[in-house]
Amino acid sequence: MTTARTIPVVLTIAGSDSGGGAGIQADLKAFAAAGTHGTTAITAITAQNTVGVRAIAPIAPDIIRAQVSAVAEDLGVDAVKIGMLGDVATVQAVAAALDDLPAGVPVVHDPVMVAESGARLLERAAMRAVIDEILPRATVVTPNLPEARALAEDETLDGEALARAVHALGPQWVVVTGGHREQATDVLFDGDAITTLPGERHPDGAAHGSGCTHSSTLAAHLARGADVPTAARIARSVTGDAVRDGLRDLGAGAGPVDVLGVGRRE
């Protein structure tokens, strides 16, 4: 591994969104916006646009592990973001790949379950594997409200109680993201103190890829040396702006977030 790197390297292990709004494509944009170099291990290819997901092809477990080791051994890895996992075999391959990385590399997991358009991206049977194999290996887990409730197996929880229930599953930190909450306030918990990360809600924005952008921005700032509360605060702010600036005219469904300010250059 190269030792004298100046640009932090962030690895995303996630699915491909052919529409370019979420998944690997959103992650690379967020990494670039945060001044880091992104590397990728693709877990699944989705045939997807802003309206829906037409097909999903999982990538073979040995190819997932080969992608991780190829980039980690040559370019190094300062933080990892994990997104769509899809099925049990993929969860197991990713857990094994994490164990092959140098100790101490921060791992951020956005437990992607259902796309903004409504399609399931994590098989129901794989939820247990995520809880058993990925959450205990995560530095930070970043579920939205429905994902956090599914992990906690309690549809009535919100806010602090919900963050506590997810934390009990093993990650060091939890951020319950606010896109599905009334105030769009993120809730951060480390097992000790609750911190709320408020921000303006942009109801007229475009939010396809907001969760991916949030977790990738958080991972990129950990790679740059920020602590978790600082990285989570920046991720809330950057993602809020990317939703506000979202490309609402693209596609018939929820348009992609714009973390690079591409729309402003028009």
Ligand SMILES: Nc1ncnc2c1ncn2[C@@H]1O[C@H](COP(=O)(O)OP(=O)(O)O)[C@@H](O)[C@H]1O
């Ligand atoms: N309409 C919105 N206005 C401002 N911020 C938003 C909006 N929707 C989501 N966010 C922010 O984007 C980030 C991702 O949250 P969320 O939308 O809950 O994730 P997901 O895409 O997984 O559902 C969070 O920091 C959240 O507060």
Ligand SMILES: Cc1ncc(COP(=O)(O)O)c(N)n1
């Ligand atoms: C490959 C892939 N990964 C993640 C998401 C979730 O993103 P969103 O909830 O914004 O649709 C997605 N739609 N596709």
